[in-house]
Amino acid sequence: MRTLRIWRTLLGVENTFVEDVDLDLEGRILIASVRPMAVKRNRCGSCQKRCPRYDLGDGQRRWRGLDVGSIQVHLEADAPRVSCRVHGVTVAAVPWARHQSGHTMFFDDQVAWLATQTSKTAITVLMRIAWRTVGAIITRVWADTEKQYDQFADLTRIGIDEISYKRGHKYLTCVVDHDSGRLVWAAPGQDKATLATFFDALGPERSAQITHVSADGAAWIASVVAEKAPDAVRCADPFHVVTWATEALDDVRRAAWNDARTAARHNDARRTRGRPAADAPARPDSARAAGIKNCRYALWKNPENLTEKQQAKLAWIVQTDPRLARAYYLKEGLRVIFKLPLDEATEALDKWVGWARRCRIPSFVKLQKSIVKHRTAILASIEHGLSNGRVESMNTKIRLMTRIAFGFKSPDALIALTMLSLGGHKPVLPGRI
Numbered sequence: 001m002r003t004l005r006i007w008r009t010l011l012g013v014e015n016t017f018v019e020d021v022d023l024d025l026e027g028r029i030l031i032a033s034v035r036p037m038a039v040k041r042n043r044c045g046s047c048q049k050r051c052p053r054y055d056l057g058d059g060q061r062r063w064r065g066l067d068v069g070s071i072q073v074h075l076e077a078d079a080p081r082v083s084c085r086v087h088g089v090t091v092a093a094v095p096w097a098r099h100q101s102g103h104t105m106f107f108d109d110q111v112a113w114l115a116t117q118t119s120k121t122a123i124t125v126l127m128r129i130a131w132r133t134v135g136a137i138i139t140r141v142w143a144d145t146e147k148q149y150d151q152f153a154d155l156t157r158i159g160i161d162e163i164s165y166k167r168g169h170k171y172l173t174c175v176v177d178h179d180s181g182r183l184v185w186a187a188p189g190q191d192k193a194t195l196a197t198f199f200d201a202l203g204p205e206r207s208a209q210i211t212h213v214s215a216d217g218a219a220w221i222a223s224v225v226a227e228k229a230p231d232a233v234r235c236a237d238p239f240h241v242v243t244w245a246t247e248a249l250d251d252v253r254r255a256a257w258n259d260a261r262t263a264a265r266h267n268d269a270r271r272t273r274g275r276p277a278a279d280a281p282a283r284p285d286s287a288r289a290a291g292i293k294n295c296r297y298a299l300w301k302n303p304e305n306l307t308e309k310q311q312a313k314l315a316w317i318v319q320t321d322p323r324l325a326r327a328y329y330l331k332e333g334l335r336v337i338f339k340l341p342l343d344e345a346t347e348a349l350d351k352w353v354g355w356a357r358r359c360r361i362p363s364f365v366k367l368q369k370s371i372v373k374h375r376t377a378i379l380a381s382i383e384h385g386l387s388n389g390r391v392e393s394m395n396t397k398i399r400l401m402t403r404i405a406f407g408f409k410s411p412d413a414l415i416a417l418t419m420l421s422l423g424g425h426k427p428v429l430p431g432r433i
Contacts (some may be wrong), residue, residue: 135413260289
């Protein structure tokens with residue numbers, strides 16, 4: 001095998017002449033002098049079109065390559081500029097690196113693969129690069145990958161949700177394909193303008209092909225979907241709907257607890273220090289307050305998941321606080337509706353709304369108004385069996401990636417990493433298929 005081919009293979013370059021190789025033993029750096037073959041010369045770094053040469057640029061520059069053993073590798077070459085009709089005067093493209101990159105493609109690809117597998121701290125130690133360089137490489141690799149694939153192909157059923165990625169109310173809006181389970185789009189923000197950019201990128205023709213959209217009850221999502229995809233069926237996420245009822249139930253529980261504490265202060269004898277005497281007067285209101293305070297999980301959990309102790313607590317609530325028990329039954333009644341066939345669920349939902357309207361519990365009277373508002377979306381969720389489960393699963397994975405990376409200063413790096421990891425086109429190690 002010729003020496004030129006050996007060095008091209010070791011350096012991971014194509015369409016390139018390796019003119020000279022020098023080893024700096026003191027700095028433990030291998031410097032390979034390279035130049036593009038004629039077919040790759042004088043091309044625009046952005047569009048790869050052949051252009052007339054403009055000047056010699058700033059002279060020679062270096063690109064970091066993958067290490068050979070424990071020796072750092074750098075590629076050194078001239079960096080002339082060309083005059084592109086579209087992009088103006090720009091640095092000429094080189095076949096071994098992406099435009100405006102200080103690393104070879106093999107180096108970028110390995111860092112991108114590592115970013116989907118481990119923490120940024122481990123990458124900085126292994127690859128001997130800076131923390132911010134990892135984020136820049138991830139963003140660059142995803143921008144290159146995004147051009148090769150159509151993320152919106154065959155998109156018909158989508159789920160939309162937002163996720164907090166940083167303190168200070170920093171959110172990402174995410175769109176997931178229900179059929180493939182892929183993350184198809186993400187952008188910083190949590191408002192109508194952010195979501196509208198997704199439908200603008202999708203285009204009017206493809207937006208018209210969207211048949212189902214699942215989301216929580218956020219008004220900003222519903223309004224954008226109604227405008228951009230008016231024919232799509234909007235499905236309310238059952239988990240969020242039941243969560244509304246759970247929050248209303250918790251309002252009732254807190255009110256009952258506060259009432260019991262107030263009654264204890266006025267009616268029960270003041271407690272002295274130390275263990276109460278055997279003949280000390282009973283403190284029924286204090287005992288009731290303590291019981292209500294500790295019944296949260298018995299009220300929250302599904303009946304089939306209750307422990308024996310929690311079942312006893314729930315029975316005690318039914319006997320001692322009818323109002324709180326009624327709120328619990330309202331919550332459970334709404335949850336059961338999502339397990340019924342559509343015809344039965346429609347009738348049960350109407351009956352539930354009437355029950356909540358007459359229950360004389362303010363939090364549930366308010367809740368039934370929201371249920372009436374989202375009635376069509378709730379029934380559509382039951383009919384089509386759609387929920388935001390896939391989206392919530394995707395959010396959990398994004399939180400895990402954020403935690404492993406110890407956070408992201410820029411949302412662009414986080415979006416690039418999530419798209420590389422969850423977008424269906426994961427990077428592969430250089431030289432692997």
